[in-house]
Amino acid sequence: MSITHMSGRIITEVDTEKRSPVTLRMLAEQLNVHVSTVSRVLHAAPDEQLRAASEATVKRIKELADELGYRPNPHATSLRTRRSNLVGVLVPRLSDLVLATIYEGIDEAAAEHGLSTFVTNTLDVPESQRSRTEMMLGRRVDGIVFGDSYIDGTFLDWVTGKGVPFVLVNRRVPGHPSVTCDDRLGGRLAAEHLLELGHTDVAVIAGEPYASTGIDRTGGFIDRYAQAGITVRSNRVLQSHFDAHGGRAATEQLLTQGPPPSAIFAVNDFAAIGTLGALRDHGLRAGNDVAVIGYNDTPLAAELPVPLTTIRSPMHDMGRGGLTLLVQLMRGEPVESRLLPPQLIARTSTTGV
């Protein structure tokens, strides 16, 4: 640790510190005990260290390990135990705040369980979903979290054959364990809010047709309107990408095809921002001329020039919950899918100024 002031030595020492972190064997040799004893002591739970070694030995080992900053080599451990303590996470795009936030929840919970995560983008491209999954398997992950599932579960059936436990977050697929927002309920909440405000001519910017999020939010919304005796016609329901550009494009299309609806439900806050832009281009004031409601309550929603009414979804908790479910699965415990409750957050974009 001390620096010797002879240039030749210094380089050697730095090199040594760099190349060789302290190993179990180094500890064992310094203490004149067997490497297996050190291993046992360092792994025993506090209450069963008695059986690992004598109290004195335990103390000596732990102190030296502390002093030298011993960190087990995870590759050696993984090789030996056949557990990598690694979890793979697949998302459409990490630069989508929704997925980034979910991932933060996943990684946070993973750290609490002593697990590390690998994330990767699949861009919702099936070929990438497959190749990135294989890459994760190549890395010997102990489990996978999919945030990019297609509602058609063919791919997941293939993954099942690989024997690696996995869970879904963000988007659900029937027959597979998942932690998602109760998106049908979310859609219903949006509908109820607009119904209360008296909107009968409404449109939906519905998201991607392969994602349960878009499907369920749209379905819950339309069903609630149907209950109220109002049919949302199919030309008022437009597919879209889950971003501002997609929301703007879909809204443009909507506004081009006839008189504007009195309210628009965009199944994603970013799409909703695109909707706000398109409305403005057409000289319509969001919240006064046309009500707009988004989904997720991203941090931006409250700060927009026209604060956005939205359905809050528990993004972070979805990530945490998904990882927790995966851990249970990895332990061989039975698991159940969870639907987390959404919440309406009313702001100016529907209530007006």
Add this chain to the structure above:
Amino acid sequence: MSITHMSGRIITEVDTEKRSPVTLRMLAEQLNVHVSTVSRVLHAAPDEQLRAASEATVKRIKELADELGYRPNPHATSLRTRRSNLVGVLVPRLSDLVLATIYEGIDEAAAEHGLSTFVTNTLDVPESQRSRTEMMLGRRVDGIVFGDSYIDGTFLDWVTGKGVPFVLVNRRVPGHPSVTCDDRLGGRLAAEHLLELGHTDVAVIAGEPYASTGIDRTGGFIDRYAQAGITVRSNRVLQSHFDAHGGRAATEQLLTQGPPPSAIFAVNDFAAIGTLGALRDHGLRAGNDVAVIGYNDTPLAAELPVPLTTIRSPMHDMGRGGLTLLVQLMRGEPVESRLLPPQLIARTSTTGV
């Protein structure tokens, strides 16, 4: 691979497939060659396979490896070679689109080099920067990319002592290799744009005082104004967080302390969105009453109700460039810091309707 329709067998097979991916030894035994021969063949570059084994043997080995889907166990490889092919990435927050995009660039380039990445948030908390770095070292990463550097390089000096190569992206620190946007130039471009539009009373939402991004963007801006003979007074330069809430808060403060400036430069698009909100609350129209210019050209900027003038920074390329620099460093090659050029993107928020 085939499914036997006897329930007992099925479970066994799935279990087998799950627990034991194919190993070098399995290949060797099936082919009646030594495991070292298989290893040599599978590692040789196409042109030197002649020296690894006979043409016939090479062919047999490669075919079987393909057929069985052999994937080397990375933990065994890492243990043996003392290279993990792992890179650690530290960012303030992955749910900040700027950092997520930079990370996407890093991971993309990493994959091309056969490297995998671990990302983690530090929330700009020094204690976390340290603990997360230690966690990365524990994972035996071959290198680290810091996207969260403080301009004060004390922490990085400590990291240098660890002997692990690292590079900086996003934020630079004198004396350490980095790939960043030329933020001083970016600030200057913002100033020139506003000067051309005739703005003499301007304010800056300046970001965090410990980040080179905020410092350089602000510095370049103020210097350019000084060149034009205009002093930007210090009460017109406000610290802020790099998000919408921070931008709104700082702008509120600005608008409270007296008559509004005729233009505001926010050193981050999200902060700029907060600025737009605050202006609207005060009955001021962005682009007409007060010009607003942001930084980064995030995908949202163009889609906002008032499209945002901004300085485009090459976020993705910064990530790619940073990883490339790290690879050079890991090879022991000399490296040089790079400044990537920013670009002005003029939109309605400064030009008006």
Add this chain to the structure above:
DNA sequence: CTGAAAGCGCTTACAG
């Protein structure tokens, strides 16, 4: 052209 050995750093029954 190919085999055999050693060893990376760890864990885990098994002895004693």
Add this chain to the structure above:
DNA sequence: CTGAAAGCGCTTACAG
């Protein structure tokens, strides 16, 4: 209470 051995799956000189 502690030691010794075996082995996880790979790579790398070294022989022959």
